[in-house]
Amino acid sequence: MFRETEILQTASQVSSTGGDLEGAGDLVINVGPQHPATHGVLHLVITLNGETIKKVEPHLGYIHRSIEKMCESLTYRQFIYVTSRMDYLSAHMNNHACALCVEKGMQIEVPERAKVVRVIMDELTRIASHELWWGAMAMDVGAFTPFFHAFRERETINEIMEETCGARLTMNYYVPGGLMAELHPDFQKKVKSFITLFKSKIDEYDELVTGNIIFQNRMKGVGYLSAEDAVSFGCSGPTARGSGVSSDIRKLYPYAAYDQVQFDEVLENGCDSFARYMIRIREMKQSVRIIEQLIDNIPEGDFQAKTKAVLKLPKGEFYTRVETARGELGVYIVSEGGTTPYRIKFRSPGFSNLSALDQMARGSKLGDLVAMMGTLDLVIPDIDR
Amino acid sequence: MQNEELKSRITELLPAATYDESGEWLNINVEPSDWPAFASQLRTDASLSFDYMFCLTCIDWKTHLTMVYHLSSTAFRHNIVIKSKLDRNKPEIRTVCTLWKTAELHEREVYEMFGVHFTDHPDLRLLILPEGWEGKNPMRKDYEDPINMIKL
Incomplete structure (x- = not known):
């Protein structure tokens, strides 16, 4: 509907003013909702002058399920499962944020074992998510092979998840108070063999893509986002860190066992697509470092704290945030003291990161749009919720 | 700052604020009419410099609506929450998208x-919902949809 009206307006402007009007001669095109480079059902309406982008306008809602409204009628045990369907590539982290929020409200002390396992799981998910992004990113700019390399390693993580959580994508492994089940007996062994495998492959990624001159030419200087804009647009995660903005929730507001491990917050000052690319590559190495420190030191004990059968959050407001693969996920629960949240808000990282796309894209060529969108690492269900 | x-510091800037x-985090209640000037002070004041808005949302309390702004400072790492009560029948507040x-x-x-309704917003129209949903406001508590809404 939008497309026709917009084009008609442009056409009538041209005819009524003889083509002198600002904006006359602009072309409005649609990218998506069904477009391979949007990685989901994202609809961008792009105003072009020749080949130069004048405006990018996201049209959302193609996969909107109103998760926030749905959660208002689900109990504190039930609503966590729905959130795996938001950012499905960071399902563990979504669950983590919700579990933390309920635990904060109920003042549940989570056993050390659960904390450590949560961190390992989160970091495995981060690697899996970044790998998928890396393969898809390379494919967006024209290299097909990396996709298969990325999926080969990601498959190993999926198998580890499947054994312990019973699912490969929407895990639902975290519950308020700890974990849903005990780890699979082979967990440590499999994770260690994955780490060995992955360490030998990560350098291969650099050889295959990072050092490639064609790839660098496509990425460097593209999608410039200044540090000030990144903060103003509410960007977080690799998008903000690519502009040199320190925003790692794991460092700034440590949760679970992140205060027990040594790792660096990765920062780049390039402010362009290549900087954001490098952030994710380097983050994968940091994730490996975190897992290595913890995998042999999982404390013995309970995996779940004893909680009441029916959870009731006290009256009040609770906000927790975690670092997902895409950035800062905030969970804001307003409780009236009942068994279901009165209002729940998910501050999704993708939503804010997407809003910066217009700023990045203005003035650049249409062909570069894919290279910008790719480095934002958009997951559409996370944006639409 | 703690x-x-x-x-x-905020009492100096806005004596009318309640806490x-x-x-x-510190919750600050402001009147919608005070909000535009107060917001720009929060953003620009050198000792506060709230440059990062990490959450903006609204709560329907059935009798009134409450706007909730979560602000943080990347320089000082302090956080505050701003709340503003709006009339449910004619909710109106000034936009802060320039800040x-x-x-x-x-x-x-x-x-x-x-x-x-956000006054002075440059482009206030539907974002997620498709055309034809103007004025229906599905996140309000009294919204009813017998077909699409499943009640447990």
């Missing part, structure tokens, strides 16, 4: 879900 210091300190660019999309979401 909550106490924040409170004393709620029961939560983790925090992220507010533009978030305000559009609140506009369609809760029907809050």
